[in-house]
Amino acid sequence: MTVLPESVTGPHGSTDAALRAVLADAARVVGADRVTHPGEEPDGAPVTPLGPNVSLYRSRTVHGVVRPQSADEVRRLVALFADGSTGARLHAFSTGGNWGLGSREPAADGAVVLDLSGLDQIRDIDVAQGWAVVEPGVTQARLATLLAGTERMLNVTVSSAHTSVVGNALDRGVGLRHQRVDDLMGLEVVLPDGETVRVGWWPEAARPTPVYPHGLGPSLVQLFVQSDLGVVTAATVRLLPRPEALRVVRLNFAPRDVEAATAEIRRWVAQGLARGVVKIYNEAAAAAYGGPAGQYLVHVCVDGTRESVAALTGVVTAEAERSGLFSAVSATDAEDPEADNHDVAVRVERAYAGDPDPSDALFEAKMGRPAVRLDEEGGFLFFLPLVPFTGAALARADALLEQVRVETGVRCGATLNALGADVVDCVVTMKFPRGGEEADNAHLALDRLYELFATEGFIPYRLDIEHTDWADRLAPDTGARAFARRLKDAVDPHRVIAPGRYA
Ligand SMILES: Cc1cc2nc3c(=O)[nH]c(=O)nc-3n(C[C@H](O)[C@H](O)[C@H](O)COP(=O)(O)OP(=O)(O)OC[C@H]3O[C@@H](n4cnc5c(N)ncnc54)[C@H](O)[C@@H]3O)c2cc1C
Structure with missing residues (x-):
């Protein structure tokens, strides 16, 4: 990596030049029209590319918003940041409707934001077995409309119909049937080093395996819920039997x-x-x-x-x-x-x-x-x-x-x-x-x-983005919090993924 003079050192030890170079590479991955840079006030102060939030929480410093359209683009984007040299950290949202808790805002300053609303494929669905493979941009309205008149239904929330099934579940949202995490059977996750893994249950082409999220050994799906260990690019979601x-x-x-x-x-x-x-x-x-x-x-x-x-x-x-x-x-x-x-x-x-x-x-x-x-x-x-x-x-x-x-x-x-x-x-x-x-x-x-x-x-x-310190304050066991931090150190030593609201 080129060593730059201290004068261009940005937040968290980043270098403006390194960041500019990686954002230019990101534009080559997704297309220049899918990267938004911060604006500027007349006095040179940055204007957030995320716009206002309904809660009037302070706008965080955001270096740019990148809007990929496929899981492969997400993987390539994470790989660009994987050596940690930019100092900027990735914050992902699905459709960004987290109203009241921060909307699209990251919890900390200095993030590059991944807006995943363009990953909007329902990749696969099996009504008889009761599952769908959906990307973060798939809204509850899209999935529910597809299921209308079938023997299965979606556990919907009373938020906007145009919010994400995956985004809500990743924050432990609550539907009308139960908490949405109970519907998460498997996750496709891009890890901080750019590798993609599939945890939990995934459909197999050759044989219909029972839909069951835990597998054998430690159950990994919940590691990526309220988590800063990866970017989720798809989920297998349980579809519930429709009552008569x-x-x-x-x-x-x-x-x-x-x-x-x-x-x-x-x-x-x-x-x-x-x-x-x-x-x-x-x-x-x-x-x-x-x-x-x-x-x-x-x-x-x-x-x-x-x-x-x-x-x-x-x-x-x-x-x-x-x-x-x-x-x-x-x-x-x-x-x-x-x-x-x-x-x-x-x-x-x-x-x-x-x-x-x-x-x-x-x-x-x-x-x-x-x-x-x-x-x-x-x-x-x-x-x-x-x-x-x-x-x-x-x-x-x-x-x-x-x-x-x-x-x-x-x-x-x-x-x-x-x-x-x-x-x-x-x-x-x-x-x-x-x-x-x-x-x-x-x-x-x-x-x-x-x-x-x-x-x-x-x-x-x-938690909302202004009260993240409560994750430590409320923890019943400090050892468990320290263990979560050791996991973060092991999985994300270069701090590629932004600390979320629960870090
Ligand atoms: C009137 C009203 C009613 C509401 N009703 C409900 C309700 O019934 N139940 C409920 O739970 N909430 C409710 N909400 C809150 C909120 O609107 C929903 O939780 C909504 O689904 C969240 O927005 P989203 O789906 O776009 O998720 P996002 O904002 O996209 O994501 C939420 C968070 O999850 C994480 N995340 C999202 N996607 C990813 C990803 N791909 N990889 C890694 N991390 C990710 C991020 O931390 C993000 O901030 C309501 C809000 C209002 C104003």
Whole structure:
């Protein structure tokens, strides 16, 4: 490598000349029109090529954005950076819809960003066996549309239909059926030295092997989830059996009953009355779903055969009425065109059945604008702690949100996603106009949420780019964190992949 004078040494010991040369090589790999360089203010200060983010997080210094269109291009790009001589580190995103946690931004300064939305092939699919091989740019809408009318469905999220299946799973996102990592059967990963490996389960042309992610020996798929050990260029994703019938029972309860009502719902989940993720919305979060003022809203999905759905609907509504805790119980809104919430109820049932709604109607109702304008116009923060599924813990979480409101004036939305009978993914949201006091208060509230919830033991399972230090602060065992760092040292000695939000 040419030794350059210190005056051109950039961040992390990089050299501007080395970086310029590698970015020129990258342009030869993907085409010059697929590399974007930072702009410049009149005073020479760099302007990020990533654009604004919806959370108003500080824009990181980014040396360039490269938009490959194939896994082979990704492999060649990583190989260009593999000796670490540029000092720039690679940060990959799939479709970049990580709103509230950082959108397209890397966690640290000094990255070259790989925008993988152009890798958009559904390489292979087997509906009978229940798997698809998809690249990072494949959206939930694309895959779900392909599956419409078949015996399989996709576990969809309630984010935009145009977000990535792979990107969401790699951050441990949550779908309406379960956490998306449970659908990851195999990953194709470009390692920091440029080698491509396939971990977990991959289809074999000659024989139909059972779809099972762990293989023999250490299970490697999860090594690349919330990870800075490689760039994922494809995944084998599980397709779920499509239920013959499905119904979502809609219930309301008063905030004073949060402890008793959530304990009752927990009982139903523990006894197998519900399928998929039961969702419990506080008043602020329920508004987009037509929830009545001053009430919590609950969606309980039941599915199976027609007869089992009819029976379970009867059981859930009877349990709800008998408990005396719910002010309204309805199982027919999606069928009754006269019902106040008919349209919303239809969309909710379709989403549980694997249709993410390409029109994004509910997403836009929640965010007030289309997904493509969110980063430019919106103001939004996410906080995602896990809370034990007990009435007492959920009442405590509710009290902490009230404490944050009193301290900062910020009223948070909260959606409680039951990930089984023991753990709730408590999705806390804050919406605010861009700029000004409300945005500042929302950021203050976010800091308080981390402190208050962590003190209580309600620890986040996903971090935003401003709170990466919490990965160390929350680790129950420092030895385990040190072991993860030894793995990073071994796999990526030249620090080719950027430290993510969990490093
Ligand atoms: C109204 C609203 C509703 C939402 N609902 C949900 C919901 O129901 N469930 C949910 O989980 N989230 C939800 N979100 C959050 C977010 O929008 C989704 O998680 C979304 O899927 C993330 O965007 P993406 O798929 O484009 O992933 P990306 O932003 O592309 O990726 C997410 C992260 O994964 C890593 N990554 C991505 N691709 C790669 C790769 N190829 N190789 C290595 N690392 C990679 C990066 O760290 C990246 O930052 C919601 C957001 C909003 C505003």
